[in-house]
Amino acid sequence: MAHPRQMHLALLASRTEGAVWRHPTSTPGAAAQLRSFSHQAAEAERGLFDLFFLADSSGLRNDPPELWSRTPYFHNVLEPATALAAIAMSTSRIGLGGTATTSYYQPYHIARLFSSLDHISAGRAAWNVVTSANAFISLNFGEIELPDHGSRYVRAREVMEAVNALWDTWDDDAFRFDKESGLYYDPQGLHPVTYRGDHVNVLGGGLNIARAPQGKPVIIQAGGSSAGRQLAAESADLIFSSARSVAEGVAYNTDVKSRMSASGRDPETMSILPGFRVVVADSADEAEDKYRAICALLDDETAVLRMAVDLEVDLRALPLDRPVPLDILPTSARFHTHFFDQIVAKIKAESPTLRDLARWWVESATHRGTASDLADLMEEWFTAGAADGFMLTFDLPAGPTEFVDKVVPELQRRGLYRTEYQASTLRGHLGLPTPSSPTVVAAGAGM
Ligand SMILES: Cc1cc2nc3c(=O)[nH]c(=O)nc-3n(C[C@H](O)[C@H](O)[C@H](O)COP(=O)(O)O)c2cc1C
Known part of the structure; x- marks a missing residue:
């Protein structure tokens, strides 16, 4: 019998860093080589994943040097939007998500980067909204201290509002390209953006690219704090949670989805994917050995x-x-x-x-076992309401391939996961509507 609800799967790209760079099967420095990311994205697409995701940090960790020089973390990685644009060329269906921080990017930069990525990928872009949570990041932007948590979230809200307004610069059909009349675009379809906040301002500007194929790129958020959850509940399409148990996952989902209802949003429109670090093997002992190594x-x-x-x-x-x-x-x-x-x-x-x-x-947040062990675990989280799917991560380079070959068929057999892509955009994979352009919304409101 077909399952009424199916999981969404995302892949957090492995950067083979931390301690894993020393593993015999790792290629140190792979995260600065497009080949590694392209391969992982292709494997995830073969597994019909919704999303391939590149995390990011805008700073350089160096304190204490005795830690970071041995366990690198974002010390040698490609910038996400640039890398994803290249990966868009070697994939055709999988969503492409990347991180950009609201604490230091201007709304215009974010709107432009992810709108371009949406055009390049024909509707597969997603922006992961982060506020940056590490002291050293501010150093790259001329500040000794990172702004405090509260004001980072006030700015994040403003940046998101301004980015959304910039994505609404153009109506869907504003560009006419009418060679005969000489009309390149319809001025009625251009909506200059004015946004005034305490942290960011847009003063009658606009985005110099047509409306994105998805209407607006998908918005991801992964905040764990109350402020982070509230922002996600009000404005995200997809959440990565850091729940470590079914009980934590249920509590997190209940909280975020009730915040959505309180802000007038339909909780069904949100997918919450806990981060799941996974080791899969043909026997439980083999999985344990791999994990111990x-x-x-x-x-x-x-x-x-x-x-x-x-x-x-x-x-x-x-x-x-x-x-x-x-x-x-x-x-x-x-x-x-x-x-x-x-x-x-x-x-x-x-x-x-x-x-x-x-x-x-x-170590403890690593789930390990056979395909059927892992499918059992994922099914338990999914049916208990602790997850709408999973943000999977694999330490070892072979991880996504083993998962796609072994666990995906098991999830499909149980009716928990798609057997083919039903859509070509990320919004389509997630079951989200395409937001209408401002004129369409205004016309609808007046009817
Ligand atoms: C799966 C996952 C991916 C994340 N990716 C990033 C990232 O790329 N960059 C980043 O600065 N933080 C990332 N985070 C951290 C969160 O955005 C957030 O800063 C953290 O959970 C703390 O939440 P808070 O800001 O609400 O306190 C990620 C978290 C999770 C669970």
């Missing part, structure tokens, strides 16, 4: 340094075999609030040793 690349001291970034405190002087004292922690996070809260909750609930806590934080 990845874990073994990271020593305890480096795991502690890595967790200390999210806990926003220097843990280097603490013994590995004792619990972390709560009184040395900041009272609240300045950056990744949700990550910080998850670690603090674990300390409060179980008082693990520093070693165990760090290893749990860097």
